[in-house]
Amino acid sequence: MYRSHNCGELRATNINEEVTLAGWVQKSRDKGFIVWVDLRDRYGITQLVFDEERTPKIMMEQAQKLGREFVIQITGTVIERASKNPNMSTGDIEILVSKLSILNESLLPPFTIEDKTDGGEDIRMKYRYLDIRRNPVKDNLIFRHKVTQEVRNYLSKEGFIEVETPYLIKSTPEGARDFVVPSRMNEGQFYALPQSPQTFKQLLMIGGMDKYFQIVKCFRDEDLRADRQPEFTQIDCEMAFIEQEDILNAFEGLTRHLLKEVNGVDIEKFPRMLYDDAMRLYGNDKPDIRFGMEFCPLTPKGEDFGFSVFDDAELVVGISVKGCANYTRKQIDELVNWVKRPQIGATGLIWIKHSEDGTLTSSVNKFFDEDYLNHFSNKMKAEAGDLMLVLAGNTDKVRTQLSALRMELADRLGLRNPKEFAPLWVMDFPLLEWDEDTERYHAMHHPFTSPKPGQLELLKTNPGDVKANAYDLVLNGNEIGGGSIRIHDKETQALMFDYLGFTPEEAKAQFGFLMDAFQYGAPPHGGLAFGLDRLVAILGGQETIRDFIAFPKNNNGRDVMIDAPAPIDDKQLEELSLKLNLKS
CATH class of the missing domain: 3.30.930.10 (Bira Bifunctional Protein; Domain 2)
Structure with missing residues (x-):
C-alpha cells in the first residue's frame, strides 16, 4: 500500500494517527536542525517535518537532499502544527516522519510547479505532463x-x-x-x-x-x-x-x-x-446579450446626408456607449486605430459625444450642425454622458467591424462578467x-x-x-x-x-x-x-x-510535446503505396 490517505484529507481529528502518504515534493525548507517538506498530490498538500531530536541522522540527511518534484513515500504520525496555516485545508497538522522512501528522483523542472508559474505557454506545452501538476490546469x-x-x-x-x-x-x-x-x-x-x-x-x-x-x-x-x-x-x-x-x-x-x-x-x-435580427442588431449570429449597445442604422434628415462618406455607403450604423462621453481624445484615438487594424479593416471611425451638460460635439462638426447631431443622438437614444460611435460602408463589412468594436468595448468596460450567463x-x-x-x-x-x-x-x-x-x-x-x-x-x-x-x-x-x-x-x-x-x-x-484540454495542439496544429505531426518511415510509405519524394 503506497498510501493510507491522500495529501488533502488529514485534519486535526487525525492527530496521533500513523499514516502513509505518497506524492511529489512541492518544496522544502532546510533550517539545518529542522527540515519542512510540502508533499503534494492531486488532492492537496501536507507538510512533513524532520528534526534532529526526533529523526534518525540518516533520514535527516535524506530529507536534506530532497529536490523539487522528487516522488517519495513517507510513514509518520500526525501531529499538531505549531504555526498553523489557515490557507491550507491541512494547515492545522503536519506529519512527523518516521520512514522515508524515495520512489523516484526528478530533474529540476523547467518551470515552477506553482499556481502562478514562471513558465511561458510554449515551454509549458512542451512539458504538459508537468503543467498538469499545477492546480489551475488540474x-x-x-x-x-x-x-x-x-x-x-x-x-x-x-x-x-x-x-x-x-x-x-x-x-x-x-x-x-x-x-x-x-x-x-x-x-x-x-x-x-x-x-x-x-x-x-x-x-x-x-x-x-x-x-x-x-x-x-x-x-x-x-x-x-x-x-x-x-x-x-x-x-x-x-x-x-x-x-x-x-x-x-x-x-x-x-x-x-x-x-x-x-x-x-x-x-x-x-x-x-431570428438570424436576420441578430445580424441587424449585433452584426453577428452569436451575439452576447449581457449588455446593450445594439446597432442603430442612421438615416439622413432629408434626401441625403450631404457628407460623401455617408452618402456613398450601403449602411451607416452606430452604437451608443453608456457613460463614455468623458473619453479623452487619446482614448478615442486608440479606438480609431483599433478599428483601422488589418484584422478589423475599417477606414475610420466617427464619434459623437453627448456631454453631461447636454452639448453635442463630434469628429464631423464641420459637416453636421448641432441640430443634425441631435437627430443622430435621438435615433440612437443616447443620453447625457454617452459616446456614439459610427461606421459607414459595405453592409456586411460594417456590421462585422462594428460587432468587433462592440465586443472590444464591452471587454474594456468590464461588461462581460464570466459569472453571468445569458x-x-x-x-x-x-x-x-x-x-x-x-x-x-x-x-x-x-x-x-x-x-x-x-x-x-x-x-x-x-x-x-x-x-x-x-x-x-x-x-x-x-x-x-x-x-x-x-x-x-x-x-x-x-x-x-x-x-x-x-x-x-x-x-x-x-x-x-x-x-x-x-x-x-x-x-x-x-x-x-x-x-x-x-x-x-x-x-x-x-x-x-x-x-x-489535457494535451492540446498549438496554433500551428502541432503537439510540441510529442513533436507531431512528423515524417514516417519509408517502409511505412511503401506499405501504404504512397510514393512521395521526401527530399524535394
Missing part, C-alpha cells in the same frame, strides 16, 4: 470531468442511449477539410476522420434508436485560433419523431441543468432571435449561402438540413431566400451548440444535392448509403451538437478552450 481537467459526467447522467435519465460511431469513414467534399488516412489493404484508397458523426446518427434514427447521444472526438483540418483545435469533442445528439420545439426544449433542459449543477446558477429564460437561441438561418469563388451555393450548416416548412418550393425560384429549419444555442457571445431538423426523404435530399452542385452520380457516390436508407422508413428526426471544449471553458469562466 482543476480545469477535473471541472471538465464534472461537466461530462453531468451531461451523461442527464441525457441517460432523459432516455438517450450512448452509441459509438466509426472514426474511419469516407471523405466528403462539403464542409471543412478532412484529415485523411491511407488504407494499406485497399491500395490508393483513403479513410477520413469524421468532422462529425452526422450521417451515422441519422442512420441510427432510421435504425429506431429514437434518442441517441455520444461524447465524441471530431476532426477538422482547418486554420486554428484560441478557441479551435484540429481535434475537438462534441456532445452529439439526435432524436426521432420530433419537431423543432422538442429539440429546443430538450436541450434548454440540459443547459439549464449544467448551469445549476456546475455553476449554481438558475436560468429561466432562453430568448429566441443563453440565446438564434434561429431561421439561411439554408444556402452563395460562394463568389466557386460561383455556386453551399449549405450554411450541412447538406442534410431541411428547409423551413412551406419553403421547399422557394428552392426552385429563390434559393438564397430559403430559411433553414436550423438553430444555434449561444451562451455569452459564443456558439456552444447548433443543429437542425433533418431532411428524411430521398426526393428532398436529391433536390438539395442538386442545388449544391452535385450531379446525381456524385450524390450517389458520396451519399448513396444515406439516400438508400431513406427509402426504408426514415422517421422525421433532428438533433443538436454541443462543442464540449467551448462549453466547458465558458462554464469555467473562460473562452480559451486549450486550458481545458
Whole structure:
C-alpha cells in the first residue's frame, strides 16, 4: 500500500494517527536542525517535518537532499502544527516522519510547479505532463470531468442511449477539410476522420434508436485560433419523431441543468432571435446579450446626408456607449486605430459625444450642425454622458467591424462578467449561402438540413431566400451548440444535392448509403451538437478552450510535446503505396 490517505484529507481529528502518504515534493525548507517538506498530490498538500531530536541522522540527511518534484513515500504520525496555516485545508497538522522512501528522483523542472508559474505557454506545452501538476490546469481537467459526467447522467435519465460511431469513414467534399488516412489493404484508397458523426446518427434514427447521444472526438483540418483545435469533442445528439420545439426544449433542459449543477446558477429564460435580427442588431449570429449597445442604422434628415462618406455607403450604423462621453481624445484615438487594424479593416471611425451638460460635439462638426447631431443622438437614444460611435460602408463589412468594436468595448468596460450567463437561441438561418469563388451555393450548416416548412418550393425560384429549419444555442457571445431538423426523404435530399452542385452520380457516390436508407422508413428526426471544449471553458469562466484540454495542439496544429505531426518511415510509405519524394 503506497498510501493510507491522500495529501488533502488529514485534519486535526487525525492527530496521533500513523499514516502513509505518497506524492511529489512541492518544496522544502532546510533550517539545518529542522527540515519542512510540502508533499503534494492531486488532492492537496501536507507538510512533513524532520528534526534532529526526533529523526534518525540518516533520514535527516535524506530529507536534506530532497529536490523539487522528487516522488517519495513517507510513514509518520500526525501531529499538531505549531504555526498553523489557515490557507491550507491541512494547515492545522503536519506529519512527523518516521520512514522515508524515495520512489523516484526528478530533474529540476523547467518551470515552477506553482499556481502562478514562471513558465511561458510554449515551454509549458512542451512539458504538459508537468503543467498538469499545477492546480489551475488540474482543476480545469477535473471541472471538465464534472461537466461530462453531468451531461451523461442527464441525457441517460432523459432516455438517450450512448452509441459509438466509426472514426474511419469516407471523405466528403462539403464542409471543412478532412484529415485523411491511407488504407494499406485497399491500395490508393483513403479513410477520413469524421468532422462529425452526422450521417451515422441519422442512420441510427432510421435504425429506431429514437434518442441517441455520444461524447465524441471530431476532426477538422482547418486554420486554428484560441478557441479551435484540429481535434475537438462534441456532445452529439439526435432524436426521432420530433419537431423543432422538442429539440429546443430538450436541450434548454440540459443547459439549464449544467448551469445549476456546475455553476449554481438558475436560468429561466432562453430568448429566441431570428438570424436576420441578430445580424441587424449585433452584426453577428452569436451575439452576447449581457449588455446593450445594439446597432442603430442612421438615416439622413432629408434626401441625403450631404457628407460623401455617408452618402456613398450601403449602411451607416452606430452604437451608443453608456457613460463614455468623458473619453479623452487619446482614448478615442486608440479606438480609431483599433478599428483601422488589418484584422478589423475599417477606414475610420466617427464619434459623437453627448456631454453631461447636454452639448453635442463630434469628429464631423464641420459637416453636421448641432441640430443634425441631435437627430443622430435621438435615433440612437443616447443620453447625457454617452459616446456614439459610427461606421459607414459595405453592409456586411460594417456590421462585422462594428460587432468587433462592440465586443472590444464591452471587454474594456468590464461588461462581460464570466459569472453571468445569458443563453440565446438564434434561429431561421439561411439554408444556402452563395460562394463568389466557386460561383455556386453551399449549405450554411450541412447538406442534410431541411428547409423551413412551406419553403421547399422557394428552392426552385429563390434559393438564397430559403430559411433553414436550423438553430444555434449561444451562451455569452459564443456558439456552444447548433443543429437542425433533418431532411428524411430521398426526393428532398436529391433536390438539395442538386442545388449544391452535385450531379446525381456524385450524390450517389458520396451519399448513396444515406439516400438508400431513406427509402426504408426514415422517421422525421433532428438533433443538436454541443462543442464540449467551448462549453466547458465558458462554464469555467473562460473562452480559451486549450486550458481545458489535457494535451492540446498549438496554433500551428502541432503537439510540441510529442513533436507531431512528423515524417514516417519509408517502409511505412511503401506499405501504404504512397510514393512521395521526401527530399524535394
